[in-house]
Amino acid sequence: MKKTKVKIFFHTPIILLLCLIVTTCGKKRMFEKADALISTLSMEQKIGQMLMVALPGKAMNSDMEKILEKFLPGGVIYFGYNLTDDKGIAALTGEIQIKSMQNSGIPVFVSVDQEGGRVVRITSGVTQFPGNMAAGVGGDRDLVFQWARILGMEMRALGINMNLAPVLDVNNNPENPVINTRSFGSDPELVAGMGRAYIKGLQESRCIAVGKHFPGHGDTNKDSHLTLPVIHYGMDRLKRIELPPFAEAIDAGLECVMTAHIAFPEIVGNTDSATISPFFLTDVLRRDMKFEGVVMTDDMEMNAISGKYDLGEAAVKSVQAGSDIILISSYGVNTEKIFSALMEAVRKGAIDEKRINDSVRRIIELKLRYNIMDFKENRVVSGHVEYSEKEKKLEGKAGEVNEMLSRNALYYYGRDDLLKPGQETVRVFVSGSDVLRRSLKKDNNDFIVENISGLQGILRKIGKSSKPVIVYYHIYKPDFAELAMVKDMTGGKYMECVLVSSGDPFPVTRTGMFKSYLLSFSNTDISLELLAECLNGAVTPLKNNSVYLGMPGVK
Structure with a gap:
């Protein structure tokens, strides 16, 4: 010594x-x-x-x-x-x-x-x-x-x-x-x-x-x-x-x-x-x-x-x-x-x-x-x-080191075209996180709202559009009554929903409630910023994951 x-x-x-x-x-x-x-x-x-x-x-x-x-x-x-x-x-x-x-x-x-x-x-x-x-x-x-x-x-x-x-x-x-x-x-x-x-x-x-x-x-x-x-x-x-x-x-x-x-x-x-x-x-x-x-x-x-x-x-x-x-x-x-x-x-x-x-x-x-x-x-x-x-x-x-750890953790399960849709697609981002909302890049067809009430207002504004609509709904802790409403609201013919989670994803993934998930497993500021970059198309998430998420039919 x-x-x-x-x-x-x-x-x-x-x-x-x-x-x-x-x-x-x-x-x-x-x-x-x-x-x-x-x-x-x-x-x-x-x-x-x-x-x-x-x-x-x-x-x-x-x-x-x-x-x-x-x-x-x-x-x-x-x-x-x-x-x-x-x-x-x-x-x-x-x-x-x-x-x-x-x-x-x-x-x-x-x-x-x-x-x-x-x-x-x-x-x-x-x-x-x-x-x-x-x-x-x-x-x-x-x-x-x-x-x-x-x-x-x-x-x-x-x-x-x-x-x-x-x-x-x-x-x-x-x-x-x-x-x-x-x-x-x-x-x-x-x-x-x-x-x-x-x-x-x-x-x-x-x-x-x-x-x-x-x-x-x-x-x-x-x-x-x-x-x-x-x-x-x-x-x-x-x-x-x-x-x-x-x-x-x-x-x-x-x-x-x-x-x-x-x-x-x-x-x-x-x-x-x-x-x-x-x-x-x-x-x-x-x-x-x-x-x-x-x-x-x-x-x-x-x-x-x-x-x-x-x-x-x-x-x-x-x-x-x-x-x-x-x-x-x-x-x-x-x-x-x-x-x-x-x-x-x-x-x-x-x-x-x-x-x-x-x-x-x-x-x-x-x-x-x-x-x-x-x-x-x-x-x-x-x-x-x-x-x-x-x-x-x-x-x-x-x-x-923090950024690399956080970037490497991003995982997506779902159709590729939902993360990189065509220019005619209307995208609605819903998040209560100031960090995530500030980090999103908004195009002409995009809407960014804070909560489910904001989502309801946007969907009423869009009406029965023939354009495809994708809702990216961000949660940290799941409220299942609210998520049931989101699922019902996004169940139309031209609509899709990607659940974005920065917390514990297991309560939702194991239910099979949604078909597409974007997960960060972390709610730090850098993780939220990288989630936004992923939604902006600047970061590509993992498609293979060694962690068992309990999704029905997925090993």
Whole structure:
């Protein structure tokens, strides 16, 4: 680990906080240092390291300070309500690290869900990439590597050292309400290859990747935020479809795995979530798949867990099963409930101290190796990364990489002449997106309207024209009552409709409601601009797609 500069930030009688700027993230394990630090920690500090909590507000405040002081968390998770612009995010992160050092004596993991596409938290200071399924449709692993490499550098510049990504679920169920476009696709080999590229890129930027949701959330038709999904198939199927992306990720050096709140009764004989299953977390993940990294739960306050268990009890069960970090998305009473339950479980012997030490050892070692901290001469040193000129040059290509990923994701299913009609054709574009409408080029026979009312007005104006009419109806989230009206309105002899989707297309494509679809799998500004360019005839979309969209009669 090469050192280039040491700067003192502040000093207390107990801790000297230093900022160590480093240029490389060594792969050598640092368990000796981790063990030396762990030997100095109280049980409260150890349990705190196993908590990842949310904090209230956009800047340091008394409520944040109380949480950091009382529970000594080893990690924090950012949500949209924490985040402002890049300067504000960096300032908040710095304040949190200082307060953490003053209280627990150890810097925190700072994590966020920045998957790309429809799941992002940071909207300023990082590039808005189109997300997994857009990348999976394009199929370019090198672009995925570059995307993650760039994003990791952008996030570390804000002080964020852990991204709760990539999603490694195989989305082979078009009725999946929660994964869908968050997945790279419906083919295990594709998901595995894309996941490997993403993990390599992100972690080479010294930003920790978290592969989720183990052992697989792709083949559900329920949302675990709302209820406990139950999967009725056996281990053979799991090994064939769901587990290969995780196996590939582990081989690629994945540092952290997030669990799924899903039950597999055919495999384990009960309806307990995988998050509290020793079979999945210890037997399968640790023993069979040889994973040596950190295991983190998904949010324990999701209804799949909180609707069935007391949260303190669930946290204890999860640690007993093999989890290292308990994730809590709120900053209320549940943090105290979980902290107290874990402390009590250790006191009563339900969890022995060695089990706690094993988790804390993995956590501290990971922080050491990713330059989040160092420990030498009995002092805790807070780390930071600095990038080479070559790395900065790649970061400067963020816009180019983003455009290529977004362009490669455009997919069209339908008759070619509907995208490139003759000059006599009347085209009506309907979109609620200002970005898409502004990017469209309007010819003499074209109309651009904002909503279905505008479409009704244009169709009345056109009347019973003998000219062919094509309606391009753009949606992000489908309103089926509205779409039924659109289908009815465009069912005339000389009329056609192309459904244009920049969101999750599965709810519509699997119904077979329309015959033609233009899809971007992403609602970022660049994706919307490229959709418009496709409708303008300047960009040619893909006609072949590896992602199963559930369209009747189409494999």
